[in-house]
Amino acid sequence: TKTYDIAVIPGDGIGKEVMPEGVRALEAASQLFDFNLNLEYFDFACAEYYQQHGKMLPDDWFEQLEGFDALFFGAVGLPDVVPDHVSLWGSLLQFRRHFDQYVNLRPVKLMPGVASPLAGREPGDVDFLVVRENTEGEYSSIGGKMFEGTERETVIQETVMTRTGVDRILKYAFNLAQDRPEKHLTSATKSNGISITMPYWDERVKAMQSSYPEVDVDSYHIDILTANFVMHPDWFDIVVASNLFGDILSDLGPACTGTIGIAPSANINPEGTFPSLFEPVHGSAPDIAGQGIANPIGQIWSASLMLDHLGERDAAAAVLEAIESTLATGELTPDMGGSATTDSLGSAVVRAL
Amino acid sequence: TKTYDIAVIPGDGIGKEVMPEGVRALEAASQLFDFNLNLEYFDFACAEYYQQHGKMLPDDWFEQLEGFDALFFGAVGLPDVVPDHVSLWGSLLQFRRHFDQYVNLRPVKLMPGVASPLAGREPGDVDFLVVRENTEGEYSSIGGKMFEGTERETVIQETVMTRTGVDRILKYAFNLAQDRPEKHLTSATKSNGISITMPYWDERVKAMQSSYPEVDVDSYHIDILTANFVMHPDWFDIVVASNLFGDILSDLGPACTGTIGIAPSANINPEGTFPSLFEPVHGSAPDIAGQGIANPIGQIWSASLMLDHLGERDAAAAVLEAIESTLATGELTPDMGGSATTDSLGSAVVRAL
Ligand SMILES: CC(C)[C@H](C(=O)O)[C@@H](O)C(=O)O
Ligand SMILES: CC(C)[C@H](C(=O)O)[C@@H](O)C(=O)O
Numbered sequence: 098t099k100t101y102d103i104a105v106i107p108g109d110g111i112g113k114e115v116m117p118e119g120v121r122a123l124e125a126a127s128q129l130f131d132f133n134l135n136l137e138y139f140d141f142a143c144a145e146y147y148q149q150h151g152k153m154l155p156d157d158w159f160e161q162l163e164g165f166d167a168l169f170f171g172a173v174g175l176p177d178v179v180p181d182h183v184s185l186w187g188s189l190l191q192f193r194r195h196f197d198q199y200v201n202l203r204p205v206k207l208m209p210g211v212a213s214p215l216a217g218r219e220p221g222d223v224d225f226l227v228v229r230e231n232t233e234g235e236y237s238s239i240g241g242k243m244f245e246g247t248e249r250e251t252v253i254q255e256t257v258m259t260r261t262g263v264d265r266i267l268k269y270a271f272n273l274a275q276d277r278p279e280k281h282l283t284s285a286t287k288s289n290g291i292s293i294t295m296p297y298w299d300e301r302v303k304a305m306q307s308s309y310p311e312v313d314v315d316s317y318h319i320d321i322l323t324a325n326f327v328m329h330p331d332w333f334d335i336v337v338a339s340n341l342f343g344d345i346l347s348d349l350g351p352a353c354t355g356t357i358g359i360a361p362s363a364n365i366n367p368e369g370t371f372p373s374l375f376e377p378v379h380g381s382a383p384d385i386a387g388q389g390i391a392n393p394i395g396q397i398w399s400a401s402l403m404l405d406h407l408g409e410r411d412a413a414a415a416v417l418e419a420i421e422s423t424l425a426t427g428e429l430t431p432d433m434g435g436s437a438t439t440d441s442l443g444s445a446v447v448r449a450l
Numbered sequence: 451t452k453t454y455d456i457a458v459i460p461g462d463g464i465g466k467e468v469m470p471e472g473v474r475a476l477e478a479a480s481q482l483f484d485f486n487l488n489l490e491y492f493d494f495a496c497a498e499y500y501q502q503h504g505k506m507l508p509d510d511w512f513e514q515l516e517g518f519d520a521l522f523f524g525a526v527g528l529p530d531v532v533p534d535h536v537s538l539w540g541s542l543l544q545f546r547r548h549f550d551q552y553v554n555l556r557p558v559k560l561m562p563g564v565a566s567p568l569a570g571r572e573p574g575d576v577d578f579l580v581v582r583e584n585t586e587g588e589y590s591s592i593g594g595k596m597f598e599g600t601e602r603e604t605v606i607q608e609t610v611m612t613r614t615g616v617d618r619i620l621k622y623a624f625n626l627a628q629d630r631p632e633k634h635l636t637s638a639t640k641s642n643g644i645s646i647t648m649p650y651w652d653e654r655v656k657a658m659q660s661s662y663p664e665v666d667v668d669s670y671h672i673d674i675l676t677a678n679f680v681m682h683p684d685w686f687d688i689v690v691a692s693n694l695f696g697d698i699l700s701d702l703g704p705a706c707t708g709t710i711g712i713a714p715s716a717n718i719n720p721e722g723t724f725p726s727l728f729e730p731v732h733g734s735a736p737d738i739a740g741q742g743i744a745n746p747i748g749q750i751w752s753a754s755l756m757l758d759h760l761g762e763r764d765a766a767a768a769v770l771e772a773i774e775s776t777l778a779t780g781e782l783t784p785d786m787g788g789s790a791t792t793d794s795l796g797s798a799v800v801r802a803l
Binding site for chain 2: 174180181182184186187190212213214215216217235236238240241242247248249250251252253254255256257258259260261288289290291292293294295296297319320321322323325327328339340344345347348349351352353356357380387
């Protein structure tokens with residue numbers, strides 16, 4: 098039997114509350130599908146660690162984590178203690194970058210039993226994948242402030258796109274599209290307003306397209322694309338986007354499925370040189386932390402994505418089925434309109450497994 | 451009786467089709483409310499002009515337009531003839547910048563008779579104003595390409611925010627919020643990921659807030675904000691945002707009201723040093739141009755915003771009421787689920803007036 102070494106990093110807020118449910122689902126799957134888990138917990142990448150050490154991570158975090166088969170992450174951020182850009186750039190964004198997890202894969206799926214805020218939409222109407230570039234683009238730390246503290250104060254931040262960075266995410270997305278029955282890829286752009294990087298993005302999409310003649314490609318500016326997510330969610334199958342646009346679309350998409358509390362994500366280093374990271378799309382949600390009502394599905398579904406990535410396909414599929422069948426019974430946390438707790442919903446998924 | 455000098459610039463595609471309806475509404479209002487209109491038509495800022503002259507505007511466009519009381523604009527863009535970033539940076543974005551129209555005001559309102567794609571939402575549930583910064587931020591033309599044509603190809607584009615630019619849009623938005631019964635302002639940010647400009651934006655919001663103690667301020671990252679537009683559109687009253695985020699929110703908001711075809715916008719130079727510009731939010735929509743089915747309401751509602759700006763408050767209100775009462779009768783273009791034409795809907799609004 099195989100053994101997988103998993104680094105477990107709960108983080109802050111509801112990250113700490115949903116992580117145990119993700120772990121229970123993993124452990125149940127390991128028994129059913131006959132593999133071993135070696136879970137190691139890390140207490141960094143959270144506000145408490147920051148308070149004690151003045152930084153989010155130990156200096157040797159890379160060495161501590163690089164040997165794992167995967168990283169299982171909760172959520173980070175507690176703005177009352179440490180500003181978000183400090184906590185995020187000091188942890189999660191470092192993982193994504195240094196482990197070259199350049200694909201952020203975010204499935205969006207309306208589940209049976211969960212009401213969509215969109216009128217008349219049924220499971221099947223909303224079912225697509227956001228493929229987000231995860232290492233460059235609008236998330237750069239390059240730039241600065243000039244004439245500080247005066248009326249002339251000016252801040253500049255650079256968006257950086259490289260051919261390597263753009264082409265590899267497009268290739269990943271085109272491959273995904275090619276393997277799906279729809280063979281349909283949508284590119285998010287804003288080349289009418291963002292006049293340098295976005296026309297470049299479009300240019301690379303065109304270039305890549307010629308290698309995938311079977312894939313049907315369309316392109317929308319991000320403004321009308323968000324509108325179309327609401328008006329025509331059934332139009333989409335694979336949506337490829339830059340770092341910022343992918344961030345937006347992967348919150349908006351799940352909102353159209355009733356709650357962002359169920360949305361999972363896989364931060365993937367496709368080459369396997371470094372460990373990939375699996376985390377819910379939602380954040381640490383300090384406003385509801387401590388009440389035991391956070392939706393654990395985003396974390397559990399992320400566990401499913403992790404199992405899939407590790408090659409445990411059947412286990413991954415079984416966890417996803419358990420999620421679907423549990424939600425269909427109406428065991429719903431408050432964000433989905435029910436009164437289940439983190440624990441009761443997590444337990445129900447494990448029972449369904 | 452007063453006379454207003456209005457520059458009419460229809461532009462491309464459906465811009466040419468909805469403009470006559472906007473003009474008819476204006477003319478009807480001028481008769482009813484006893485003011486004169488001096489309309490002058492301009493054939494630049496469109497693809498045809500570009501084909502003839504190799505540029506979007508004549509060299510003296512600024513001098514030709516600066517003396518008008520307002521600019522009434524349709525839509526521009528025909529990507530088969532001229533790339534969008536060339537046509538937009540060559541026209542509309544020049545107007546916004548050179549006439550220092552730093553406020554882009556975009557009302558979002560669910561109208562009686564128009565079905566929302568959001569389940570169970572009624573007129574009154576969706577009724578807010580997006581206040582978009584309109585001259586700087588993510589829409590900069592600064593940056594470039596390096597190692598062109600090689601594997602090392604890199605493109606960089608700068609986002610530029612100035613204290614002047616940020617403070618004046620915030621001030622405008624806070625003043626609006628202060629004057630409304632809700633006294634509620636929402637700021638769109640992304641300071642957890644965009645680590646320089648967006649924390650600066652937040653900092654200026656905090657600074658401005660201290661001068662408006664009565665205004666209730668909240669702030670959301672753009673990703674969850676788009677999600678909340680769908681899940682909780684009733685949470686919002688005044689939403690202030692950077693150029694790009696305002697662009698996104700002002701397409702997504704109208705989508706939640708059934709169609710972006712009705713959405714208007716006012717590009718305002720509040721000091722009155724230069725003319726302000728009024729245009730629908732939608733673009734030139736080459737895909738439906740020439741069929742006579744474009745929704746004219748965005749253009750007509752923009753006429754109402756223009757009248758309000760010119761000081762013709764009663765006329766402005768009457769046009770808006772005519773729009774509302776006409777839509778309530780079910781006279782709807784295809785984008786709203788009906789079979790009205792541009793002409794029949796435009797005529798109905800004029801009759802209602
Ligand atoms: C056409 C485009 C450049 C423009 C913008 O992004 O500002 C449009 O989307 C708008 O919202 O007015
Ligand atoms: C917390 C934040 C920096 C992060 C992001 O923007 O990438 C989050 O929103 C996400 O989508 O994973």
